[in-house]
Amino acid sequence: MTKKMLAIGAALVVLVAVVIAAIVFRPPAEATAPIEAIPIGTPAPAATEAPAVAAAPTEAPAATEAPAATEAPTEAPAPTTVVAAPNASEPIVFEIAQSESEVRFVIDEVLRGAPVTVVGVTDQVAGQIAINPSDPTASQVGVIQVNARTFATDNDFRNRAIKNAILQTDQYEFVTFTPTGLTGLPAAGAVGESYTFQMTGDLTIRDVTRPVTFDVTVTPVSETRLEGQASTTVLYQDFQLTIPDSPSVDTIADEVRLELDFVAQPAS
Numbered sequence: 001m002t003k004k005m006l007a008i009g010a011a012l013v014v015l016v017a018v019v020i021a022a023i024v025f026r027p028p029a030e031a032t033a034p035i036e037a038i039p040i041g042t043p044a045p046a047a048t049e050a051p052a053v054a055a056a057p058t059e060a061p062a063a064t065e066a067p068a069a070t071e072a073p074t075e076a077p078a079p080t081t082v083v084a085a086p087n088a089s090e091p092i093v094f095e096i097a098q099s100e101s102e103v104r105f106v107i108d109e110v111l112r113g114a115p116v117t118v119v120g121v122t123d124q125v126a127g128q129i130a131i132n133p134s135d136p137t138a139s140q141v142g143v144i145q146v147n148a149r150t151f152a153t154d155n156d157f158r159n160r161a162i163k164n165a166i167l168q169t170d171q172y173e174f175v176t177f178t179p180t181g182l183t184g185l186p187a188a189g190a191v192g193e194s195y196t197f198q199m200t201g202d203l204t205i206r207d208v209t210r211p212v213t214f215d216v217t218v219t220p221v222s223e224t225r226l227e228g229q230a231s232t233t234v235l236y237q238d239f240q241l242t243i244p245d246s247p248s249v250d251t252i253a254d255e256v257r258l259e260l261d262f263v264a265q266p267a268s
Contacts, residue, residue: 028163037126040142091130094264106257110250226264
């Protein structure tokens with residue numbers, strides 16, 4: 001009887017292990033579409049929603065359709081992007097160029113007794129930056145989104161575990177950062193000079209949102225090109241993330257470094 005119970009228990013353990021392995025290491029969902037920037041001023045979509053597709057600005061009514069003099073004039077909706085003439089005081093909206101940009105998460109672990117730094121990368125990042133040439137302190141950063149389904153490390157099994165078990169990208173396709181404030185911006189700027197400031201906002205991973213501050217360095221290489229870096233460190237437990245146990249992994253650091261290297265060009 002005891003041997004029979006032990007056999008049944010062992011079979012259940014094997015069955016559970018097989019089920020867990022099937023869930024963790026199954027092929028993860030692919031990205032639904034190439035990521036697009038959310039126009040500045042547009043709220044971030046809910047965590048379970050697909051990204052908003054940038055819509056063309058609504059055209060103002062034609063001159064011949066102006067309202068009668070007795071009516072209050074109808075205001076044309078503000079465009080989602082603004083391209084200013086040289087030396088204009090209006091903001092110029094730049095957009096992250098994915099082909100020249102990269103998002104990374106970096107976490108340290110001890111693998112079979114040896115220290116290892118795990119790096120996950122993707123170029124599927126989108127966002128807009130509005131630069132006010134006459135008053136850089138009035139500049140803005142729009143919602144920044146990263147397609148979590150496109151993160152890749154140097155190990156396919158790790159990739160599947162990250163997407164299926166940790167980030168649950170089948171349900172939560174995007175990591176979203178919604179800026180709420182910029183501090184340390186200069187009162188004036190010049191092409192070729194680098195500027196360092198802080199960007200505070202709400203970071204959403206899966207369905208958990210926490211306030212986070214990025215250290216940012218931006219260099220206006222020319223009037224039509226920005227280059228920059230942003231980085232911060234978070235605790236993955238703060239976002240209720242759980243890393244599955246692995247017999248080959250001895251320890252995993254609590255801190256995760258998030259990094260963005262970006263190039264931005266005027267939005268078309």
